[in-house]
Amino acid sequence: MKKRIKVEIASFSRENAVSQKNGSGTFRYLLNNTDAWVDLILSKTALILATVIILAAVYGLAGSSSDLVKKDELEVIAIDLASNIDAAGSIHSITRDGVKTYSFDAYSGQLIDYDKMDISVSGEYVVCTFADNGHNISAARQLSYKTLPFSPIQLRILLNGQLGANGDRSHPVNSVFPYTDITEYLAITATEEFYLNTSKEVRIERASVFVTDGSEVNELEYVLVYQ
Amino acid sequence: MNLNMSSFISDDSAFLEPNNDIIATAMVVIGFVVFAAILSKTFIAFNDNSQALESYEQAAMMAKDIASSPSFQGSRPELISAEELDRIVDPSADKERYMFFQRFSPNLDFYVEAVTDDGNYQWTIAEGTVSRDGRDVIASSIPVVIELGSSARCVPGTITVKIMQNRWE
Missing domain, CATH: 4.10.91 (Cytochrome C Oxidase; Chain J)
Structure with a gap:
């Protein structure tokens, strides 16, 4: 063998x-x-x-799901602020003459670091953007009522500068129906985003711009968001 | 070649054997692709639903707001006046309709319908023409009491806010 x-x-x-x-x-x-x-x-x-x-x-799927969770959190932040602004605009808001305040501390995020987040309000949207390792995640929410990112004083100064009257009850702006000069001017100035400081409280209030065509006085309503 | 079952079972030339790991891998890949497809489908459906729910909440808030609007108030705060509704839907009442819609964001494309539950009366308040072809409609209704005429005859009805939204394509 x-x-x-x-x-x-x-x-x-x-x-x-x-x-x-x-x-x-x-x-x-x-x-x-x-x-x-x-x-x-x-x-x-x-x-x-x-x-x-x-x-x-x-691994990619798991990674993108963590992005989704972050996006969800951002959406919650945007919706929370937007619904507060909308609530101020609705008829039965308690802030008819007063100021409503909103602070971001009410919501404690787990993944979103407020320092890395930009939240802005414009006349049409609330936009939250979060810079996450070089790429941006954002969430936006449409507002239901006409909103201006100005303080009441800024609004009066703007109206006075552009239209010659500050639009309060005793100084109505002269304009004829359908008041496009006022509404368009305010809509265009409000398109610029106003970035909110998340460590300060946001003040939300309703403001009226009074307009007159000589015979009658009408009231245009806006929601103001400022800090 | 005889290809009946017994020859297949008793065949010991192992023509499948050297490649069975490739077959197994192919099945794993197919399974994973199907899983990913189902997952993404579910996510898209969830996203659509949450979007619709958000818009619904917006519509509900607006319906509540409109129902308590002082411009429609009847003889008592909880009543909606049919006269006021008649006045605002009048084709010549452009200014009233403008003043009614001016508070709302120009981005929102919506109209308001008020109907009595018996279907006898219907009012549609819209600014301009609202086109709804090919768009999603989100509606929310709330029950109201509509005061008909000056005889203080009150009938139950609903106020519906319909928001038109462009579809995600």
Whole structure:
């Protein structure tokens, strides 16, 4: 038995030696080889590649889900502020003449760092933007009522400067129906976003701009948001 | 070649065996793709629903606001006056309608419907023409009591706010 194995090994190494001498022998050796190791290596490589791709996809999915959670938090912040502004604009708001205050501390975010977040109010939207490792996540919410990011004093100064009357009850602005000069001027000035300081409280109040066409006085209502 | 079941089972040439890991991988990949597709579909549906819910809340708030608006108030604060509704839907009452809608953001495309529950009376308050083709409509109604005429005949009715929104494409 031992002798036979020895003989076989000897013949194998002789064959090898011969084929190496011939030069093209390596190729023939590969062709004649029936161990299927090329097949094995190829399929294992494919398996490893597929595993890497699937793991990367799962990792990406998990990463994007944390982005989604952050976006949800941002949306909650934006909706909270926007609904407070809307509530001030509705008829039964208690802030008919008073000022309502809103502070960001009421909501304690878990993922959102207030220092890295920009929250702005314009005449049409509340926009929250959060800078997260180089890319921005934002959430926006439309406002239901006409909103101006000005303080009452700023509003009166603006109206006085542009239209010659500050629009309060005793100094109505002269304008004819449909008052496009006033509404468009205010809408255009309000498109500029007003960035809120999250450590200070936001003041929300209703303001009226009185307009007159000489015979009757009408009231245009706005919600003011300022700090 | 005889391809019946027994030859398939008793075949020991292992023509599938060397590739079974590739088949298994393919199944895992297909499974993962299907999983990701279902997940994203679910997320899109959830997002749509939460969007609709948000708009619904907005519509509900506006409906409540409009129902208590002093411009529609009847002889008592909780009544809606049909006369005032008639006045505001009148085609020549541009100014009244303007004053009614001026508080709301110009971005909102909406109209208000007031109907009595028996269906005899209906008022539609809209500023300009509101086109609704191909757009999502979000509506919210609240029950009100409408005071018909000066005889103080009161009937139940609803005020509906319909907000038109462009679809996400």
